Amino acid sequence: MMLRLEHFYYVVGAILAIVAWMSLTDRSNPRRYTTALFWGLYAAVYLLGDAMPAALAGAIVVAMALLAGCGGVRSGTPDVLPDDARRASAHRLGHKLFLPALAIPLVTVVASTLLKDVKVGELFLIDPAQATLVGLGCASIIAAALACRLTHSTPLRAMREHRRLVDALGWAFFLPHLLAILGLLFTQVGVGKAVAYVATSYIPMDSRLVAVTVYCVGMALFTIVMGNGFAAFPVMTGGVGIPVLVGVFHANPAVMAAIGMFSAYCGTLMTPMAANFNIVPAALLELPDKHAVIKAQVPTALPLLGVNILLLYFLMNR
Amino acid sequence: MQSAVNLWPLLGVAVIVAGFLLRLHPVLVVLAACLATGVAVWMPPLDLLAALGSAFVKTRNLPLILLLPLAAIGLLERFGLREHAQAAIGRVRSATAGRLLIVYLAIREGAAAVGLTSIGGHPTMVRPLMAPMAEGAAERQAAAQGATLSDAARQRVRAMTAATDNVGLFFGEDIFVAFGAIVLMQTILRGEGIEVDPLHMALWGIPTAISAFVIHAWRLRRLDIYLTREARR
Numbered sequence: 001m002m003l004r005l006e007h008f009y010y011v012v013g014a015i016l017a018i019v020a021w022m023s024l025t026d027r028s029n030p031r032r033y034t035t036a037l038f039w040g041l042y043a044a045v046y047l048l049g050d051a052m053p054a055a056l057a058g059a060i061v062v063a064m065a066l067l068a069g070c071g072g073v074r075s076g077t078p079d080v081l082p083d084d085a086r087r088a089s090a091h092r093l094g095h096k097l098f099l100p101a102l103a104i105p106l107v108t109v110v111a112s113t114l115l116k117d118v119k120v121g122e123l124f125l126i127d128p129a130q131a132t133l134v135g136l137g138c139a140s141i142i143a144a145a146l147a148c149r150l151t152h153s154t155p156l157r158a159m160r161e162h163r164r165l166v167d168a169l170g171w172a173f174f175l176p177h178l179l180a181i182l183g184l185l186f187t188q189v190g191v192g193k194a195v196a197y198v199a200t201s202y203i204p205m206d207s208r209l210v211a212v213t214v215y216c217v218g219m220a221l222f223t224i225v226m227g228n229g230f231a232a233f234p235v236m237t238g239g240v241g242i243p244v245l246v247g248v249f250h251a252n253p254a255v256m257a258a259i260g261m262f263s264a265y266c267g268t269l270m271t272p273m274a275a276n277f278n279i280v281p282a283a284l285l286e287l288p289d290k291h292a293v294i295k296a297q298v299p300t301a302l303p304l305l306g307v308n309i310l311l312l313y314f315l316m317n318r
Numbered sequence: 319m320q321s322a323v324n325l326w327p328l329l330g331v332a333v334i335v336a337g338f339l340l341r342l343h344p345v346l347v348v349l350a351a352c353l354a355t356g357v358a359v360w361m362p363p364l365d366l367l368a369a370l371g372s373a374f375v376k377t378r379n380l381p382l383i384l385l386l387p388l389a390a391i392g393l394l395e396r397f398g399l400r401e402h403a404q405a406a407i408g409r410v411r412s413a414t415a416g417r418l419l420i421v422y423l424a425i426r427e428g429a430a431a432v433g434l435t436s437i438g439g440h441p442t443m444v445r446p447l448m449a450p451m452a453e454g455a456a457e458r459q460a461a462a463q464g465a466t467l468s469d470a471a472r473q474r475v476r477a478m479t480a481a482t483d484n485v486g487l488f489f490g491e492d493i494f495v496a497f498g499a500i501v502l503m504q505t506i507l508r509g510e511g512i513e514v515d516p517l518h519m520a521l522w523g524i525p526t527a528i529s530a531f532v533i534h535a536w537r538l539r540r541l542d543i544y545l546t547r548e549a550r551r
Binding site (some may be wrong): 005007008009011012015016044045049050052053054055056057058059060061062066068069070076079080081086087089090091093094095097098101103104106108109112113130132133134135137138139141143144146147148150151152153157158159161162164165169171173174175176177178179180181182184185186188189190191193194195197198207211225229230233237238242246252254255257258259261262265268269272273275276277278279280281282284285287288289290292293295296297299301303305307308311315 | 323324325326327328330331336337343344345346348349351352353354356358359360361364366367368369370371372373374375376377378379380381382383384385386387388389390391392393394396397398399401402403405406407433434435437438439440441442443445446447449474475476477478479480483484485488489491498499502503507510512514517518519520521522523524525526527529530533534537543
């Protein structure tokens with residue numbers, strides 16, 4: 001039997017269904033019915049997503065966005081141990097507490113590098129195309145089991161803690177997914193072509209420095225809009241990189257591609273659209289300012305973008 | 319060819335920009351952008367719903383990386399993982415928040431550069447381990463000045479921890495040959511009739527990767543200076 005990503009969709013679906021149930025029965029949550037509906041709909045998409053008609057899934061997206069956007073997704077009062085009990089337990093368990101936490105990256109790395117090529121009979125043990133995510137899934141389950149053993153807790157307790165963190169994230173948990181949907185929609189209707197047109201048709205690019213700057217800054221700006229460097233790269237490379245930098249100024253395509261992609265990553269550091277990297281951590285770290293991580297990154301991203309422009313200018317004819 | 323480009327799809331981008339500038343609820347902004355984009359290209363409502371739905375189902379892998387580790391992390395937190403991480407770093411005399419994060423930046427970028435991108439991450443490393451450790455170090459720095467860590471400083475340390483994870487990951491992973499971005503670049507250039515050796519693209523990424531490390535490490539040193547100044551106030 002081969003472990004595939006789909007198996008973990010069912011795991012996630014089950015977890016979200018449990019989160020929905022726990023929300024429904026949590027009287028400390030002022031919006032428990034809408035909160036439970038939100039997580040229940042999310043669970044349905046994981047459990048039945050392949051079977052349901054696309055338009056129904058679309059209606060679920062809209063319903064979830066409205067529930068979240070109108071304040072229907074709240075958290076209950078988290079049930080945590082008192083400070084002194086937690087400190088005593090930290091003292092008692094000591095460094096052992098690190099073991100399950102560190103098991104997650106370690107098992108993921110082992111699974112995605114070593115186990116990737118292991119075959120049982122005819123089949124691979126884990127789907128080689130999705131080795132990292134499947135590895136992370138296995139690692140998470142192993143780590144949860146280790147943590148239960150170490151703390152003498154039941155799987156139910158683990159689920160309660162899981163729900164506490166999901167609850168704390170709330171709608172921020174859904175935002176990256178929603179933005180990915182918008183990104184695909186943008187690609188489908190040709191936002192990329194329109195942006196490349198605007199970027200190239202109003203700026204005279206007869207000087208090498210201007211052309212390099214338009215390419216790098218355009219890459220970053222486009223990534224800020226789309227939230228994803230992978231969407232920006234083909235557009236800017238097709239629109240400016242190949243016709244102007246390679247065609248007119250004879251740039252080395254390898255240099256252009258490498259520095260172009262890194263310019264896009266400078267944009268990723270500066271945009272709420274890259275929610276997984278910039279908005280979710282702010283929620284995970286309980287920062288009151290949702291844009292605190294972006295603000296911490298802009299002073300790294302802007303000088304680095306300048307460095308990229310200079311590097312491309314001086315290295316492109318190598 | 320350029321005269322035929324349809325500029326109406328940019329309406330969705332405008333909605334996003336306006337929404338974020340007006341600080342409206344992000345989820346509603348993105349939903350409005352989806353609807354505006356559909357209207358801008360005259361997509362029938364049912365087609366728009368179907369487009370949203372199939373994209374929703376297709377991108378189900380995204381929340382996995384965030385959701386799956388939470389059970390183990392939550393349980394360990396209940397039993398004092400963060401408190402222990404803070405206490406453990408508090409015993410290391412030479413540890414400052416900036417130095418600790420520079421070491422983490424080096425490990426994260428180095429690991430990503432050899433393909434080990436899953437060493438790190440916000441739910442698995444930043445929240446349970448690195449942020450509490452950086453906070454623990456910052457608390458010690460403040461205590462050394464006879465002060466306590468202010469809320470603003472604490473939030474700044476947390477945000478810089480998350481930023482350090484991102485910078486290390488982004489600018490490390492592109493110098494590993496097998497990483498998706500290199501494959502994507504090669505595919506796209508090939509589509510345009512240009513053949514490039516992936517190894518060359520990986521090598522030409524190294525100057526930027528080094529610059530990213532230098533710039534961000536310098537900013538982490540500034541973080542220590544900021545923490546000392548905050549504590550003296």
